[in-house]
Amino acid sequence: MERSFLTFNNVSFQYREDYPWVLQNVTLNVKPNEWVAIIGHNGSGKSTMAKLMNGLLFPQHGSVVVDGEELAEETIWEIRKKVGMVFQNPDNQFVGTTVKDDVAFGLENHGVPREEMIKRIQQSLETVGMSSYENQEPHRLSGGQKQRVAIASVLAVSPELIIFDEATAMLDPKGRREIMNTVNHLRRERDVSIITITHDLNEVAMADRVIVMNKGEVWHEGTPREIFAKQAELTDIGLDAPFVTKLAHELKDMGLDLEMEPINHEEMLDALCKYHLKT
Amino acid sequence: MQISFKNVSYIYQPKTPFEYKALQDLSFTIPSGSFVAVIGHTGSGKSTLLQHLNGLLAPTHGEVEIGDYKIQADEKNKQLKSLREQVGVVFQYPEHQLFEETVYKDIAFGPTNFGVEKDEIDDRVERTIDSVGLSSDMLERSPFDLSGGQMRRVAIAGVLAMEPSVLVLDEPTAGLDPRGQREMMDMFYQLHRDQQLTTVLVTHSMEDALAYADYVLVMDQGQLYMEGEPLEVFHQKEALNDVGLDVPEIIEFITKFEQKFDTSMQYTNQPLSQFAEQLKNKLKGGHHDE
Numbered sequence: 001m002e003r004s005f006l007t008f009n010n011v012s013f014q015y016r017e018d019y020p021w022v023l024q025n026v027t028l029n030v031k032p033n034e035w036v037a038i039i040g041h042n043g044s045g046k047s048t049m050a051k052l053m054n055g056l057l058f059p060q061h062g063s064v065v066v067d068g069e070e071l072a073e074e075t076i077w078e079i080r081k082k083v084g085m086v087f088q089n090p091d092n093q094f095v096g097t098t099v100k101d102d103v104a105f106g107l108e109n110h111g112v113p114r115e116e117m118i119k120r121i122q123q124s125l126e127t128v129g130m131s132s133y134e135n136q137e138p139h140r141l142s143g144g145q146k147q148r149v150a151i152a153s154v155l156a157v158s159p160e161l162i163i164f165d166e167a168t169a170m171l172d173p174k175g176r177r178e179i180m181n182t183v184n185h186l187r188r189e190r191d192v193s194i195i196t197i198t199h200d201l202n203e204v205a206m207a208d209r210v211i212v213m214n215k216g217e218v219w220h221e222g223t224p225r226e227i228f229a230k231q232a233e234l235t236d237i238g239l240d241a242p243f244v245t246k247l248a249h250e251l252k253d254m255g256l257d258l259e260m261e262p263i264n265h266e267e268m269l270d271a272l273c274k275y276h277l278k279t
Numbered sequence: 280m281q282i283s284f285k286n287v288s289y290i291y292q293p294k295t296p297f298e299y300k301a302l303q304d305l306s307f308t309i310p311s312g313s314f315v316a317v318i319g320h321t322g323s324g325k326s327t328l329l330q331h332l333n334g335l336l337a338p339t340h341g342e343v344e345i346g347d348y349k350i351q352a353d354e355k356n357k358q359l360k361s362l363r364e365q366v367g368v369v370f371q372y373p374e375h376q377l378f379e380e381t382v383y384k385d386i387a388f389g390p391t392n393f394g395v396e397k398d399e400i401d402d403r404v405e406r407t408i409d410s411v412g413l414s415s416d417m418l419e420r421s422p423f424d425l426s427g428g429q430m431r432r433v434a435i436a437g438v439l440a441m442e443p444s445v446l447v448l449d450e451p452t453a454g455l456d457p458r459g460q461r462e463m464m465d466m467f468y469q470l471h472r473d474q475q476l477t478t479v480l481v482t483h484s485m486e487d488a489l490a491y492a493d494y495v496l497v498m499d500q501g502q503l504y505m506e507g508e509p510l511e512v513f514h515q516k517e518a519l520n521d522v523g524l525d526v527p528e529i530i531e532f533i534t535k536f537e538q539k540f541d542t543s544m545q546y547t548n549q550p551l552s553q554f555a556e557q558l559k560n561k562l563k564g565g566h567h568d569e
Binding site: 275 | 455529
């Protein structure tokens with residue numbers, strides 16, 4: 001069997017005893033170097049899952065295992081070196097007065113020697129394309145740039161899993177594109193697993209696998225293609241399907257059956273081309 | 280109420296080393312009763328513009344007119360209180376501003392401050408909770424026990440309880456799931472029509488600007504970069520890309536389709552089913568020469 005980097009075994013969680021269960025019996029795996037998108041309506045438990053992945057919260061039932069080790073008070077510090085997190089609000093995650101200092105912060109906490117630190121700061125800023133900003137004050141950057149610095153800070157610690165918890169939600173379209181390009185670049189350059197928690201369906205389409213949450217339970221998991229094929233059901237649980245999927249279904253309804261379920265513009269155009277040649 | 284900006288400039292920290300021109304010689308008119316979308320990348324001046332609409336900021340140069348109110352540079356602006364009764368602003372993440380013990384008190388807070396009679400306040404609370412799609416059973420609950428989406432609706436009800444004639448919305452759907460986003464925008468659109476509001480929507484969603492607005496203002500570097508009806512504006516893909524903006528996905532797709540099949544297609548807000556039909560006909564139609 002393929003090794004799992006992150007595992008949830010029958011995880012259930014509630015914030016207080018008299019509160020309803022936020023997660024119920026959730027079981028999932030994320031493999032090394034895999035990109036998993038988690039989607040679900042507001043209140044479906046997505047962000048709680050993220051917090052359980054690096055020990056900001058602990059489940060009442062079940063267990064969370066990271067790289068073979070179960071998350072517990074004694075293991076969280078080791079595990080947090082392996083699991084980095086980028087949050088939603090670009091303004092709430094800065095501590096340094098310059099971009100460089102900010103990236104250094106995590107490394108200082110982990111006691112990395114100075115020589116090594118300088119090297120890692122340079123490398124991670126380069127990966128996110130922010131090297132020329134290293135002496136800038138973070139608050140002068142655009143939202144997309146701030147999030148890229150936040151990613152660099154996480155990268156500097158060399159995590160094996162990075163969680164993006166709605167990291168593009170507060171950005172303008174350009175900022176969103178910057179972040180998604182950075183994630184794609186990361187995947188080519190480093191060995192790292194990625195989890196993106198998002199409402200943006202075009203971001204979902206880029207992942208290897210999608211986990212759909214509904215009311216605290218895993219509703220379905222599969223490739224983006226398999227998930228989007230369930231268009232009607234997605235709408236039922238408060239989600240939506242991307243434009244391309246909706247268009248494909250309209251075409252299908254009028255008898256124009258495309259060979260496969262396209263999930264982006266290019267695939268749709270190719271499919272239309274094939275149809276065009278056949279007719 | 281009609282809104283007009285006449286040569287408005289706004290400078291943060293003027294005559295200091297930190298001087299920053301957020302708005303530069305901005306002129307436009309929003310007719311009463313229209314639904315206007317303001318788009319532009321982060322830092323283009325959208326928020327500064329928005330803060331002029333209810334007198335949170337006064338222009339450094341030029342003049343802002345909202346109905347009969349005038350806000351001018353270098354003048355003491357006395358009627359701000361009554362202006363703020365007329366212009367309701369829903370800021371980003373408005374649920375962060377809830378603070379009262381009950382939903383009722385939170386909604387009633389604005390009108391109470393403006394000295395509205397108790398009976399009238401009761402009426403307004405009942406009406407607004409209904410128009411934001413919540414049940415009046417919730418009025419005695421703590422707003423902090425509600426879900427994020429419900430909290431946002433309570434905050435919006437608080438703005439509506441002022442019975443404004445201008446509604447200013449700063450990214451009202453940020454952070455909501457797709458259904459929540461659609462419901463929220465449909466709600467604003469309904470309010471806009473039922474109460475004949477003048478609505479100003481600041482948004483990053485080109486899809487919403489296309490679907491709901493009847494006019495679009497495009498901001499860049501504190502200036503008005505482009506304006507017009509949504510279809511007019513969104514057909515200028517390159518000009519928008521130049522200032523870091525996208526076009527709605529369907530228009531993006533049409534552009535790619537036209538290139539690939541060397542044809543042309545019109546988007547006129549037709550429903551997706553009709554668009555699919557036209558697409559199919561194009562594919563068939565391309566065959567007559569073979």
